[in-house]
Amino acid sequence: MTTASSRGTAPDSTQTRAGVPVQEVAPLLDVAGLNVRFGTGPGQVHAVRDASFSLAGGRCLAVVGESGSGKSALARSLLGLAGPTAEVTAGRLRITGREAREFGPRQWRAVRGRRVGLVAQDALVALDPLRPVGKEIAEPLLTHRVVPRKEAGERVLALLERVGVPEPAERARAYVHQLSGGLRQRALIASAIAAEPGVLIADEPTTALDASVQSRILALLGELKEAGTGLLLISHDLAVVEALADEVAVMKDGRIVESGPVGKVLESPEHPYTKALLSAIPGSRPRATRAAVASDDAEPLLEVSRATKVFRGARGSRRTAVDEVSFALRPGETLGLVGESGSGKSTLARMVLGLVAPDGGTVRLAGTPWSTLREHERRQWRHTLQLVPQDPLSAFDPRWSVARIVGEALATAGVGRAERQARTVRLLEQVGLSAQHLERRPLALSGGQRQRVAIARALAPSPRLLVCDEPVSALDVSVQAQVLDLLRQLQEDLGLATLFISHDLAVVREICARVLVMKDGRIVESGPVEEVFAKPAHPYTRALLEAVPRRARTAQERL
């Protein structure tokens, strides 16, 4: 690229960008027989097996599959970034008309960002936390010399505006952690499209976003597609796929098991795996028939009255995380708590667990004071309520075996050393695991198995109340369905009361009898699930429901 250096000396030479044809007739991506292998010898992982597909401008191809199915390896091999241990082979690997099989490092660098852009998963960690987002967005511009250095700032603002970021000048100077989830994702998209690549790979672009933000990001990606970008969407969420994709390829164990137009594959799936994926979508399954509707006369197990929590920020700012919240939970009842991130759900959960003291109001447990007790008095009752965390991997000591993790909870509950092993095995069996998992460490377990261990640990002291904080949001849909089934089974068998916290309305609808909707620290709506979902009274509830992607919604309406 010589444009930048020759500008001054030859003012009248109107050079166009070297080597980029004005019109692409051939597909942007044309791949046949792609294989990606990691490592060598018996430990070799065959991540992508014989994949073939093509993608044209203005179209969207979705690659669907659960974690570990090879989606990400496929995407990275299109950027030459499968990693130093990866061996990539293909019958044909044409990227914007060029055969990429023999590309060296320099040619790959010319592809990255310029021909193929990547929107990686989770913008919070995909953008460098130590640099302002404006610099991040300028990086592809400067690397590929799209604009001279002194015009880069202007272009960054234009890009931020293009992806719908308000006050771009201010946001360009902000760091990732200062932006909300939606703005972060927009900034990441802006950096991926900065050097105007023809192909955009979006890897789980809406995972970890709230439902309403999710739909706006999908709309933005839709606009880019309309404008002629070829979009390769990677997702495990079929609802997202339906909203955006023209074609879909379903991946399982590295192989594309089914592919075709999105309507055909999702409406009349042929492969059993596609069918299984579709039926596992929360909301598309039958609801628990008797989702434990507790009798009103039973004495509440948990009583929260006018609980308030105020946090003090830097510079003395105050933020009311929970604002005069009152509710009661009866034995055996499942109560859903719904709201977007930052609505105060987790703070409320911590107050219920007695980990955060309310600034106002009280929490009562089984008819006795709870939030007002001193910690040493509270400790003898702690076994009554247990937490199932969102991410069990970070809630376990990675060096401990399953036996030790569950055994510790049993020891705290006063179970003697001699009995512990047998009780641990019984608990594991109760959650669908077995004695063979005893010596495994958390990293050697799958996501679903880890959540089962977390549930087993919570059950160890024989609690009466489980507080589940987003217990399935980190899991694949089919695993999600299994864990929800397990929770429901346990409720029926043990008569456990559950406070079920989630941002996912479909999940809440499936498992809960009653629901509370939380916004900005307040309960804005509450009632039986059917009523709240059928006739939402508060505008916020309506907005939440509308943001649920189409497929899950229609599935619900069918029921």
Added chain:
Amino acid sequence: MAVPHIPAAIRAVTARIGAAVLVVWGAATCAFLALQLIPGDPVSAIVGSNALVGAEQREEIRHHYGLDRPLALQYGSYLKKLVSGELGDSYQLQQSVSSLLAEQIGATAQLALWSSLVAVVLAAAVTVLTSGRSRWPRRVSTAVELIVVSTPSFWLGIMLLTVFSFRLGWLPVSDSGDARSLVLPVITLALPIAAVLTQVMREGLLGALEQPFSLTARSRGLAEHTVRSHHALRHAALPALTLTGWFTGTLLGGAVVVENVFARSGIGRITLQAVSDRDLPVVQGVVALSAVVFVLVGALVEVLYVVVDPRLRKGTGVAAA
């Protein structure tokens, strides 16, 4: 809360200053007590081997230095003097401790700051150069680091002297006043520090290169060395910064071995001499100086932390959606 009206910034600064005072007081007290525990009569240290001093004169000296007063009173007046910045007079050198320290601190600071600078630059360069995809540079570097770290610094100094001063005659043997005499002592001090620092930085750099933002950076078409220098190195700097602050503080307290090997003046040398002569005021003065230096360096490191990591800045907490 009890004090809602005082601005947070003032409260933070007050707390920091309070903590600093506590550190200096603690160090001074420890030094005072430790010197009391050393067996023997301080008067013997003052008079040295002068056998002509009789019992009467010894009493006089004892009274002159206030050593006949109760311990609590001695401690009290010691603290009082310390607060007013007065460190007393040396027993041996007929000079006030503060003027003695002032004379020596220049040479020590010069050596310490140059060594720190060389160590940091060397470590950063080696880290960036050896954390590429190829493993061989890394293996060689790791081996060299281990050897350098385990080499005693007096031996390293003598080896450098033998080669560069005696054999090749490129550099002066001892402190001759010009800048060239600083080269060998700085290298002797900087090498082992750079080796440790490289290990910490490489660990951080390789960790940062595994992070998702490094993948994003590569996906923009950045060359591998640019990913390292523009993105990952800054992440690696955070743990290295703590270490750098610590050894800079240590060096400012005097580099005993290197100062002796290269016959340089400095805090380290007078400390060694004061300890062996039981020159208590000097030892106490050095301890107080070190404590102050550590407090200052610690504050500086905290400021640098905030410069490197925007997430630590006040008022830049997570913004609302």
